[in-house]
Amino acid sequence: MKRTLHANKDFMNAALPPLPADFEREMKELILSMPAGRPKREEKTVKRKFSVGLALACLLALLAVTALAAVLLGGRDFVDKIMAPKAAETSSDSFTKEEIEEILRIAAENNLVLSDEDMYRLTHLDETGYFKEELMRRFVKTEYGFYPHAWPIEVQHWYEQMLIAVGLQEGPQVNVLPEGDERTQEEILQIARDFIHEKYDPDADLDDSDKYRRFMTYREFQLGEGMKYRQWNLNYEALDLYGTDYCLALDSAGNIKNEYTVDGIFGASYLTHGQYIFDRFMRVYGDQYGFINWDSEMLLQYQKAMRRRLTMEEYAPFLDREYPILNMTYLIPDDTMISKEAAIEKAKEACGNQDYDTLYSHSQVAVCMEADGKPVWKVTLKVQGGYVYAQLDAKTGEALTVDTDQTADFAVWREYVTEEYWREHRLQPSSFHDTPTPNPVPGWRLPAFWGNTDVAPEWYWERLNATGYSEETEDELYLGWVEQYGYDTNFWPLEAQAIEILTQLGDEPNLDVINFPGLPTNGDISQEEALSIAKAAFKQEYAEAVPDLEVSTLTGAFSFWFNYQYEGHNAWEVNLYRPDGVRLGAVWMESRLGEVFQLESFDSRAPGLRTRDVSFAQPMTTPAPLENGRPWMWGMDFAPQEHWEKLGQIVDEWGVTVENFDQKYAEWCVLYGGDSAMWPYECQVMEQFFSSWNAENFSEERVYYHSFPKEGKLTREQAIEIALRAVHEAGDERVGAAWIDDLKCNAVFDVNAWVDALYQSDEPLWIVTFFGWDAEYGYWTQRAYAYITEDGEVILADLDLYSNG
Amino acid sequence: MADRQEYERVAQEALPMLYRLAMGILRCDADARDAVQQALLKGWEKKENARPGKFRWYLTRIVINEARNIQRYRMRVFPTELPPAVVQMSPDYRELYDAIFALSEDLRLPLLLKYMQDLSEKEAAQALGIPVTTFKNRLHRARKALRKTLDREVTFE
Numbered sequence: 001m002k003r004t005l006h007a008n009k010d011f012m013n014a015a016l017p018p019l020p021a022d023f024e025r026e027m028k029e030l031i032l033s034m035p036a037g038r039p040k041r042e043e044k045t046v047k048r049k050f051s052v053g054l055a056l057a058c059l060l061a062l063l064a065v066t067a068l069a070a071v072l073l074g075g076r077d078f079v080d081k082i083m084a085p086k087a088a089e090t091s092s093d094s095f096t097k098e099e100i101e102e103i104l105r106i107a108a109e110n111n112l113v114l115s116d117e118d119m120y121r122l123t124h125l126d127e128t129g130y131f132k133e134e135l136m137r138r139f140v141k142t143e144y145g146f147y148p149h150a151w152p153i154e155v156q157h158w159y160e161q162m163l164i165a166v167g168l169q170e171g172p173q174v175n176v177l178p179e180g181d182e183r184t185q186e187e188i189l190q191i192a193r194d195f196i197h198e199k200y201d202p203d204a205d206l207d208d209s210d211k212y213r214r215f216m217t218y219r220e221f222q223l224g225e226g227m228k229y230r231q232w233n234l235n236y237e238a239l240d241l242y243g244t245d246y247c248l249a250l251d252s253a254g255n256i257k258n259e260y261t262v263d264g265i266f267g268a269s270y271l272t273h274g275q276y277i278f279d280r281f282m283r284v285y286g287d288q289y290g291f292i293n294w295d296s297e298m299l300l301q302y303q304k305a306m307r308r309r310l311t312m313e314e315y316a317p318f319l320d321r322e323y324p325i326l327n328m329t330y331l332i333p334d335d336t337m338i339s340k341e342a343a344i345e346k347a348k349e350a351c352g353n354q355d356y357d358t359l360y361s362h363s364q365v366a367v368c369m370e371a372d373g374k375p376v377w378k379v380t381l382k383v384q385g386g387y388v389y390a391q392l393d394a395k396t397g398e399a400l401t402v403d404t405d406q407t408a409d410f411a412v413w414r415e416y417v418t419e420e421y422w423r424e425h426r427l428q429p430s431s432f433h434d435t436p437t438p439n440p441v442p443g444w445r446l447p448a449f450w451g452n453t454d455v456a457p458e459w460y461w462e463r464l465n466a467t468g469y470s471e472e473t474e475d476e477l478y479l480g481w482v483e484q485y486g487y488d489t490n491f492w493p494l495e496a497q498a499i500e501i502l503t504q505l506g507d508e509p510n511l512d513v514i515n516f517p518g519l520p521t522n523g524d525i526s527q528e529e530a531l532s533i534a535k536a537a538f539k540q541e542y543a544e545a546v547p548d549l550e551v552s553t554l555t556g557a558f559s560f561w562f563n564y565q566y567e568g569h570n571a572w573e574v575n576l577y578r579p580d581g582v583r584l585g586a587v588w589m590e591s592r593l594g595e596v597f598q599l600e601s602f603d604s605r606a607p608g609l610r611t612r613d614v615s616f617a618q619p620m621t622t623p624a625p626l627e628n629g630r631p632w633m634w635g636m637d638f639a640p641q642e643h644w645e646k647l648g649q650i651v652d653e654w655g656v657t658v659e660n661f662d663q664k665y666a667e668w669c670v671l672y673g674g675d676s677a678m679w680p681y682e683c684q685v686m687e688q689f690f691s692s693w694n695a696e697n698f699s700e701e702r703v704y705y706h707s708f709p710k711e712g713k714l715t716r717e718q719a720i721e722i723a724l725r726a727v728h729e730a731g732d733e734r735v736g737a738a739w740i741d742d743l744k745c746n747a748v749f750d751v752n753a754w755v756d757a758l759y760q761s762d763e764p765l766w767i768v769t770f771f772g773w774d775a776e777y778g779y780w781t782q783r784a785y786a787y788i789t790e791d792g793e794v795i796l797a798d799l800d801l802y803s804n805g
Numbered sequence: 806m807a808d809r810q811e812y813e814r815v816a817q818e819a820l821p822m823l824y825r826l827a828m829g830i831l832r833c834d835a836d837a838r839d840a841v842q843q844a845l846l847k848g849w850e851k852k853e854n855a856r857p858g859k860f861r862w863y864l865t866r867i868v869i870n871e872a873r874n875i876q877r878y879r880m881r882v883f884p885t886e887l888p889p890a891v892v893q894m895s896p897d898y899r900e901l902y903d904a905i906f907a908l909s910e911d912l913r914l915p916l917l918l919k920y921m922q923d924l925s926e927k928e929a930a931q932a933l934g935i936p937v938t939t940f941k942n943r944l945h946r947a948r949k950a951l952r953k954t955l956d957r958e959v960t961f962e
Contacts, residue, residue: 016825023838024820027845031816034809034849147810282814501911 033131073110075143079136087132088166094129112142133168149215176220183254188232191254196246212236241265241284265305277305296330296368324417329370337394340366347379347390350399357382371418380415391419467495490557490575494519518562524591531556534574534587537596553579629657631690638703646708650682661690677746704752713790719747723768723786726797743770743783764790812852815860823868829917830872840875844868866932904954912947915940
């Protein structure tokens, strides 16, 4: 039997090439060199505003260099008097190597010191030199600190003004100073302090720079037609793990226009989820390049905060990365163990002579943890092209394992887990495969099913062929569509959309479960009608959350689907766009009656997907029901006679027929809610047989259906009890028992059940699902599950922390 | 809107992932570099469009778009050989790797985004410019196709 393959993030990362070192350097320089208002990659001609005033300033600066030699310049003056005039001398956006040598020489004379990393970079330049703005900013930072938004607003104003003057930024200026009867900076700060003290914490020591870092900007925005708006943004960032951040926006008169807080790592605020916890650690412990060298104490605090957060709210994407860390036992080194520094040296001895990188704070990491019940130091050392990992006995320093990984990158958390855990849960490197398997070309060609009338009707293929599409015309057609309609394919003609999707499916796509790109016919509502319905539905759904919504100004872009979400219904998808071209949301409706069943909003005030319960028109391909009102598949051989007899009793008790099923469905929605997982089990079974099947897709081979347990076998209640125990066992340590107990539960007895989304079980199973209420999307989402045989054996049980709607 | 600090931090941290994602689409180092570079430039130009805390998936979306542009207008032929020293893995995982890259891009990208990135399904769907339900549908199809191709159990973590 072939062994199970575990595909996870580390496999996916390892399976693709690592970032080449030269490209990494190049891109990091690009990232750090982005000047305000205009990115630079290639040299461009820069508009140089060389005023008389500036020319005079240059002359004076030239004359003043000698005079100033006796007075040391601070960072700002150095930039203002030395670098800015030099920058204005040429139209290039970079200083040359020679110019930089001169600048560094003068800087040294003024005792202006940059970081080791900066100096290394500046003394190892190639012929392209270094970006002027980037270098000037570095020197201003030596006087005012690392964060430009934490500089005094007068400095922010000066800096931007200087960049515009020397031609490195285009105007108009954004960073402004109060003028006229506008509130002064001090007044604004006082308003903010008073507000925070009154509303949140009277003891918040906002002016203590050891406790808070203050970011403050005053900016002017052009609203058009000569109108301007000025706004203060003020952020107090707590400089420890536990304090609250305060964020305010005020207008020029000092009125508070917006404000919010973000709690520390143990806060209850909904914003304090996993990412914010991580960000707070980064703020407190990270270096200026965005890396942290974690030690055991930090990791223990991190575990505590993340575990607490996980008991309050799921943040599924974060769990993916953090889960290994939550499973480790970190230790605070004591006197019986070698020190961290000694561990790093021992690791280097064990790994041999290599070129160990020491430039970054995370280049050498050592964490004390428990492995197989014993204390170890896990040491990670950055070397050229990769990392070496050594695990040492924490008491003796003996190297227990040494490994080199040339494919890993810093984002992988191998540094913080034991090598044993790594080997058990991660990919084992093996010998290099010398004969690469040829990759099939995905194929920009007509797929094999093109024109197949089993897939789509003949008229459909005729309409697509009428576009003239072929391998020879493809480029021209695509370019034409992009030119005429833009890159957003939602605006393309439906035939073009269909071609774009179908030609990327490959030769053997599984068309059974596909939103097939369709085309409407005379039986479907028109595009105009769909737009009208979409606007009305969108307004009805979101008007309360988005009070300034003006649907009359929205434009529509359309898609059409056959067999949408493989439920046998054709659907219009109407995408709604604001006048500025931003996509606001989308509405899906059944194509013949225009019944809206799904909406999605991208407005930050009401984001997410919402569904509606509608009674769809019966699919046209469904066979007629039987004369006794039973659905068309009743009595077929895929289910035993006992099943039909039992179901027949239930159907008669509830008085359900094909003709009245829609009405019954609506009644059950009113009685039990719109989510059928919360209905009585009998109703769920009837729903499946009376409405969920489309004869077009039906195959008698291994039909999957809800049924009833046999006498003497596990009842539904027993299955739920067993499932709950199993889920507690799987999840108590991760999320806490109370979290699980709060979930709602449903159990179905399934024949030919789909286990883990693909394999069908050979025996019937109780599928027990646990749901939590997802407030963002407005419905129940799966949070845990268990699969149990009719004899009570648990096949699978786990939390499902990846479902988010 | 992403400010400069966030841009610098997120862009640097995301660089390896962006490159890998571009390689996952383009399979060519030169084109992947172009796509990443363009994405960084455009990400900077349009940073005001990114919502606070969402800059990473915003960059991801741009890389995907840039890679698709390159794919569409430059390359029609994908390399039939893997770049050397790309993968050191057991034959089983090599098979999985090949199966993943035999998928159409429509199905491969959701897998890459879901399992390479720390994006939620919603963020990944927005990065691809498709509804969440479509993203989940494609992910389901991708997983199903892989299991069918490999004829064995594959768990996704």
